[in-house]
Amino acid sequence: MEQVYLHFPILQVLIPLLLAPICVLVGRSTFSWLITFFGSVSSLVIAISLLHSVSDGSSISYHIGGWPPPIGIEYVVDSANAFLLVLVSGISTVVLLYARDQIKLEIDEENHTLFYTCYLLCLTGLLGVLITGDVFNVFVFLEISSLSTYVLVAQGAKRDKRALKAAFNYLIMGTVGATFFVIGVGFIYMATGTLNMFDIYERINDLESSRTVRASYAFIVIGMGLKLAMFPMHLWMPGAYTYAPTVVTTFLSATATKVSLYVLIRFTFSVFHFDFNFIEQVFKFLVMPLAIIAMFAMSFVAIFQKDIKRMLAYSSIAQIGYMLLGVSLLSSEGLTATFVNLFNHGITKATLFMSLGVLTLYSGKSFLSDVQGLGKKMPWISASFLIGGLSLVGIPGTAGFISKWLLVQATIEAGVPILALLIILSSLLAIVYIWKVIEHLYFMEPHSELASQKVSFRILIPLWILSISCLYWGFDTSLTVGTSDIAANNLFNNVIKLN
Amino acid sequence: MDFIQVPSSYIFYLAAAITFVFLRDRTLRSVLLICVPIIALIQVWNLEIGNHHQVDFFNLQLELMRVDKLSKVFGLIFCLAAFLGNLYAWHVKDVVQQIATLVYTGSAIGAVFAGDLVSLFFYWEGTAIASVFLIWARRTEASYHTGMRYLLIQISSGVILLAGLAVQFHTTGSIAFEKMELSSLSSFLIFISFGIKCAFPLLHNWLQDSYPAATVTGTVILSSFTTKLAIYALARSFAGTEILIYIGAIMTLFPIFFAEIENDLRRVLAYSLNNQLGFMVVGIGVGTELALNGTASHAFAHILYKSLLFMSVGAVLFRTGTSKASELGGLYKTMPLSALCCLIGAASISAFPLFSGFVTKSLIMDATATEHYPVIWCVLVFASAGVLSHSGIKIPYFTFFAHDSGLRPKEAPINMLIAMFITSFLCVFLGVFPDTLYNILPYEVNYKPYTISHVISQLQLLCFALLAFTVIMKLGFHPPEIRAINLDSDWVYRKYLPSIMLRIINRLGSVNESTRSGLENKISSGEQILLNIFGPTANFARVFTNGVMILWIAVIFTGALAIVLF
Amino acid sequence: MIFEHNFIMGHLNYWLFIMLMMTGLFIVISRGNLIKKIVGLNIFQTSVFMFYISIGKVAGGTAPIFPMDMNINPSILYSNPLPHVLILTAIVVGIATTALGLALIVRIREAYGTIEDEEISLIEADEQKLETQSQLA
Amino acid sequence: MNDNNKKLKETTNPVGSILFGWLDHRHSTRIIIGTLSVSCFVLLLVDFVYHRHGHFMIEEVPGFFALYGFLMFSLIILGATTLRYFVKRREDYYGTKAVDSDMTENKK
Numbered sequence A: 001m002e003q004v005y006l007h008f009p010i011l012q013v014l015i016p017l018l019l020a021p022i023c024v025l026v027g028r029s030t031f032s033w034l035i036t037f038f039g040s041v042s043s044l045v046i047a048i049s050l051l052h053s054v055s056d057g058s059s060i061s062y063h064i065g066g067w068p069p070p071i072g073i074e075y076v077v078d079s080a081n082a083f084l085l086v087l088v089s090g091i092s093t094v095v096l097l098y099a100r101d102q103i104k105l106e107i108d109e110e111n112h113t114l115f116y117t118c119y120l121l122c123l124t125g126l127l128g129v130l131i132t133g134d135v136f137n138v139f140v141f142l143e144i145s146s147l148s149t150y151v152l153v154a155q156g157a158k159r160d161k162r163a164l165k166a167a168f169n170y171l172i173m174g175t176v177g178a179t180f181f182v183i184g185v186g187f188i189y190m191a192t193g194t195l196n197m198f199d200i201y202e203r204i205n206d207l208e209s210s211r212t213v214r215a216s217y218a219f220i221v222i223g224m225g226l227k228l229a230m231f232p233m234h235l236w237m238p239g240a241y242t243y244a245p246t247v248v249t250t251f252l253s254a255t256a257t258k259v260s261l262y263v264l265i266r267f268t269f270s271v272f273h274f275d276f277n278f279i280e281q282v283f284k285f286l287v288m289p290l291a292i293i294a295m296f297a298m299s300f301v302a303i304f305q306k307d308i309k310r311m312l313a314y315s316s317i318a319q320i321g322y323m324l325l326g327v328s329l330l331s332s333e334g335l336t337a338t339f340v341n342l343f344n345h346g347i348t349k350a351t352l353f354m355s356l357g358v359l360t361l362y363s364g365k366s367f368l369s370d371v372q373g374l375g376k377k378m379p380w381i382s383a384s385f386l387i388g389g390l391s392l393v394g395i396p397g398t399a400g401f402i403s404k405w406l407l408v409q410a411t412i413e414a415g416v417p418i419l420a421l422l423i424i425l426s427s428l429l430a431i432v433y434i435w436k437v438i439e440h441l442y443f444m445e446p447h448s449e450l451a452s453q454k455v456s457f458r459i460l461i462p463l464w465i466l467s468i469s470c471l472y473w474g475f476d477t478s479l480t481v482g483t484s485d486i487a488a489n490n491l492f493n494n495v496i497k498l499n
Numbered sequence B: 001m002d003f004i005q006v007p008s009s010y011i012f013y014l015a016a017a018i019t020f021v022f023l024r025d026r027t028l029r030s031v032l033l034i035c036v037p038i039i040a041l042i043q044v045w046n047l048e049i050g051n052h053h054q055v056d057f058f059n060l061q062l063e064l065m066r067v068d069k070l071s072k073v074f075g076l077i078f079c080l081a082a083f084l085g086n087l088y089a090w091h092v093k094d095v096v097q098q099i100a101t102l103v104y105t106g107s108a109i110g111a112v113f114a115g116d117l118v119s120l121f122f123y124w125e126g127t128a129i130a131s132v133f134l135i136w137a138r139r140t141e142a143s144y145h146t147g148m149r150y151l152l153i154q155i156s157s158g159v160i161l162l163a164g165l166a167v168q169f170h171t172t173g174s175i176a177f178e179k180m181e182l183s184s185l186s187s188f189l190i191f192i193s194f195g196i197k198c199a200f201p202l203l204h205n206w207l208q209d210s211y212p213a214a215t216v217t218g219t220v221i222l223s224s225f226t227t228k229l230a231i232y233a234l235a236r237s238f239a240g241t242e243i244l245i246y247i248g249a250i251m252t253l254f255p256i257f258f259a260e261i262e263n264d265l266r267r268v269l270a271y272s273l274n275n276q277l278g279f280m281v282v283g284i285g286v287g288t289e290l291a292l293n294g295t296a297s298h299a300f301a302h303i304l305y306k307s308l309l310f311m312s313v314g315a316v317l318f319r320t321g322t323s324k325a326s327e328l329g330g331l332y333k334t335m336p337l338s339a340l341c342c343l344i345g346a347a348s349i350s351a352f353p354l355f356s357g358f359v360t361k362s363l364i365m366d367a368t369a370t371e372h373y374p375v376i377w378c379v380l381v382f383a384s385a386g387v388l389s390h391s392g393i394k395i396p397y398f399t400f401f402a403h404d405s406g407l408r409p410k411e412a413p414i415n416m417l418i419a420m421f422i423t424s425f426l427c428v429f430l431g432v433f434p435d436t437l438y439n440i441l442p443y444e445v446n447y448k449p450y451t452i453s454h455v456i457s458q459l460q461l462l463c464f465a466l467l468a469f470t471v472i473m474k475l476g477f478h479p480p481e482i483r484a485i486n487l488d489s490d491w492v493y494r495k496y497l498p499s500i501m502l503r504i505i506n507r508l509g510s511v512n513e514s515t516r517s518g519l520e521n522k523i524s525s526g527e528q529i530l531l532n533i534f535g536p537t538a539n540f541a542r543v544f545t546n547g548v549m550i551l552w553i554a555v556i557f558t559g560a561l562a563i564v565l566f
Numbered sequence C: 001m002i003f004e005h006n007f008i009m010g011h012l013n014y015w016l017f018i019m020l021m022m023t024g025l026f027i028v029i030s031r032g033n034l035i036k037k038i039v040g041l042n043i044f045q046t047s048v049f050m051f052y053i054s055i056g057k058v059a060g061g062t063a064p065i066f067p068m069d070m071n072i073n074p075s076i077l078y079s080n081p082l083p084h085v086l087i088l089t090a091i092v093v094g095i096a097t098t099a100l101g102l103a104l105i106v107r108i109r110e111a112y113g114t115i116e117d118e119e120i121s122l123i124e125a126d127e128q129k130l131e132t133q134s135q136l137a
Numbered sequence D: 001m002n003d004n005n006k007k008l009k010e011t012t013n014p015v016g017s018i019l020f021g022w023l024d025h026r027h028s029t030r031i032i033i034g035t036l037s038v039s040c041f042v043l044l045l046v047d048f049v050y051h052r053h054g055h056f057m058i059e060e061v062p063g064f065f066a067l068y069g070f071l072m073f074s075l076i077i078l079g080a081t082t083l084r085y086f087v088k089r090r091e092d093y094y095g096t097k098a099v100d101s102d103m104t105e106n107k108k
Helices: A002-006 A008-026 A029-054 A079-106 A109-131 A135-158 A162-192 A197-206 A211-227 A236-243 A246-271 A277-303 A308-328 A332-359 A379-393 A399-413 A417-442 A457-475 A478-493 B008-021 B026-046 B069-088 B095-113 B117-136 B141-172 B185-197 B205-213 B216-237 B242-261 B265-286 B289-320 B336-349 B356-370 B374-400 B414-432 B434-439 B452-475 B491-508 B513-521 B526-534 B546-565 C005-009 C012-030 C034-056 C081-112 C117-136 D002-011 D014-024 D028-049 D064-087 D099-107
Strands: A060-063 A074-077 B054-057 B060-063
Touching (some): A008 A029, A008 A060, A008 A074, A029 A060, A029 A074, A029 A109, A074 A079, A074 A109, A074 A197, A079 A109, A079 A135, A079 A246, A079 A332, A079 A457, A079 A478, A109 A135, A109 A246, A135 A162, A135 A236, A135 A246, A162 A197, A162 A211, A162 A236, A162 B546, A162 C012, A162 C034, A162 C117, A211 A246, A211 B546, A236 A246, A246 A308, A246 A478, A277 A308, A277 A417, A308 A399, A308 A417, A332 A379, A332 A399, A332 A457, A332 A478, A379 A399, A379 A417, A399 A417, A399 A478, A399 B141, B008 B026, B008 B095, B060 B117, B069 B095, B069 B216, B069 B414, B095 B216, B117 B185, B117 B216, B141 D099, B185 B216, B205 B216, B205 B265, B216 B265, B216 B289, B242 B265, B242 D064, B265 B289, B265 B374, B289 B336, B289 B356, B289 B374, B289 B414, B289 B434, B336 B356, B336 B374, B336 D014, B356 B414, B356 B434, B356 B452, B374 D064, B414 B434, B452 D028, B452 D064, B546 C012, C012 C034, C034 C081, C081 C117, D014 D028, D028 D064
Antiparallel strands (some): B054 B060
């Protein structure tokens, strides 16, 4: 038993990876759902146990195949990625709970098995990116998740053919991003001769002036910027989120961009040295301004959207602005705020997309007029949308408030209170677009032709798990803030305590 | 922790949750809405002095129940006002309004008992967000826009409070909601935040903008809490801050003139509310025990008579569909009881002896006199005459008397009448037995309102002002009630800034010809401008081909490379 | 300095890599035909492969292969095998991407009847207009 | 005249006629003004009989409050009339999305 425990880091990735082909072989919708669900749950269990064992700020190093680093590939678990491992596998599990019913309406029966296979692969990729300590391995897992994501997005074609074009755009953009990233990795390898993150960190110390190292950072920022939809490289995102099946949108919005952001953070702090002058410059003159523009411009765009899914996609880009802002303060507080934001925004957006998906389950369209008056007909679902919306805006008592609060604190701590003001001002914009939906939900008469729709408990349960967690993390901050604090401190001081 | 000492706000929130989830029956909801304030009233009455309910939040200790005599008196009147308001709103079927009322009153009461700035901030925003639903509940486009403006201003007040609290926490490490000096950045921010909610001059316009836009019952509820909460907060933190005396004096003055020429009676009352707040702010500024007693008691009495006035005008609006002075008149024939209540409210606000205003306002006046502020005292006396002019005379006279408008509405519904009667009774009761009120004030009261000289001087002031009114009416100099609106400071953000924005946008030339001509038609609509920049067809949101996307990446990458390499 | 012989010839592999990369990107940007876009993407990716392989080359080094008898002669210079191995993985990824892209193009062609980016955009714009109209109505 | 009166009676609330019925009397206005003038006069007289103690000297001047009240009230009316000259606008000044013009439509 002890043996198994020691292999948890690799099992974290291996279980969903191995289950994927099994899924194809099974070929039946229900069975493959069961397998996928099993994979997701076991990932979650493993992630939680990993988080538990690193919660004191220590870290676990796992040597693949017994080859010690820097020769072999190393998996490293510390509180930063263990936290996100829990988020990704947790969201995946909750999404799967409701996926079955939703998928039946959105995807042809014969594609279900393959859908779940891709879902598992996507999960594998995301978990792998998080857990690996090898820079090239990051690229491989990133591409595993991206390639399966393109397929998942394209599955929306049954409802709207534009999903295909969105997936194709995403493919082009994603590949360009990944290739940029791989060029950056090549440059680092040229400069340091190693691929292990922590080994690079040691060796890169005197290379601040090296142009190779500098250029590699530029490539990596742009590559990851593309994947995490940093404004103005977000253009693939609204389409992909709008036309993808709701299950996919829910899962991706809560995880994919977060994982890419994690990679950026990891590279900035554990591969490069964040106090390199050029890194500070990049954040000061590129990332921060773009993040602020995103916060406002994208919120304004969201206000004018008629399609709620698209509105939420734009809102995600604005929210990514907050997270990037937190990172670009290059302070421990800012980093904590970003980690909390990653988590809280993940569950908030998942709640929103999921409840929206259920609200528009039968109409299939997610325009404002499609949810009109549903507040009375589907009170439970609308209420969970409301909670998600409140959390997105950052109303006290919700998870969203905690992340905004920390971010505001961090900006004041960093000595730029004007940013705090901007953050708060842009949050006001969120009120406007969320209000538009709430208004249609609650204050308008429903279309008469919409008969009262029954929603099974299989859907309600995961939805309310998410809604309640939106509220719960608004009160109990010991896990989110506590872990983020440790994670941020570890990254900031680059303390990797191996046990 | 004793069960009775749980935060009173929880009671309201619980009721709101129950209403939201369970209560489908209208009557049950109305009953609940009336019962909850009574339960809270009993609870608050029985609260012991002290700090009762601590909660840990982020390594901060929140004091949710700081009970002292100041918070208790505000807690009591808030519960009372909630009860009266809900009784008045018995007939309302709209569940949104009912929940909003519960959350709003709960937050206001919670804020009163909040012992630290963080929980104050929570409740502060709670009042802002819940109350806007009372405006939106009217469900017209106009009320939606007004509500938006209201929400924006209220939320900004909370945001500034948050900023002040953050700065304070950062510099001193304390989140205590206590007396502070107006000397540091943090206290200044907090002061501004309170000032916005308290409708300081030039920050006041949300009040006059929004209260006439709410529903009939919503305005009654609104009038009781938000501003008085701000008064409480100021009294708690900035008592004795001298600048408040002058701010308060200006607050008592300028609304008088606006109220005099305003046509919408509910807006007249909003101006009058602003003027009354001025008295309280002066009291806070003076800051002596007498003055603070005056502020607390005046807030107490004010909530009652202002609700009463809003109730009677609301009843008229409910029955006739308008609250414009120019459309009303002669309603005493069919709404005599409402007229009577309105007269009692008018007498109370004008501070006629034997009515509540008389026994509370004089505390503040006396405090300014004993502390030797002769000019301020004169201003307050002047303002008292002003109160008489718009709330004492204008409201009842142009609604119920004056020329006959020909309207013959039915008397107000029975629930409204009962609420008005109880409130009227309380107004008179406090006026006749001021000691009941004086006993619950924060400090010991050694003040006798009913001295001969005080009664005589007040009667002289009021009677001669009335005489002046009759003379002016006879001479025909009184500004006629006409259908018009008056500009106020909101003009800046409703008219001026949008036009400036438009000019800038035009100058930039980022708008193409066809939309520009369309734009000119909607010169006032800032929304249109935003639409042109951020709307679905604008550059920011267009669906690009992936070639363009890649081009963007190339641009950003070049930027990044330049930054990194040089 | 820029025109120094050494600067150009010494970094020849980088210049070629950059040229190839730009060519690929330019195709992605400028061509409307989706298949051509995929081809451009391939060229772009290939340039990176070339880059990796070239940095693994040690001047005068031979292929990093164990001799049959497993007796390694320390005097023989080997090229660095690691980048080459990495690129094997990257090539697999590239092929998968290409395959997926082409598969998507097939589906796009079925759905839209064209594989020209501009035409697809027009069709989508029409659709969007219809949607907005139905919203207004 | 009689007919008109009758009509009024029909539409008037019975409580109303008890409370405010006297207002319909022909001389009601004169009675009110008369009462008011008399009470003002009496109040003014009291000042000369009774010496008031105030915080300020000016309070002790007989008739100070009376004069102040009268003049200030007039000043308010005057000030308000002047103010109206500057700030008066049409009801739909802020466009159709303002509450005031909204009410106009309600009326229709």
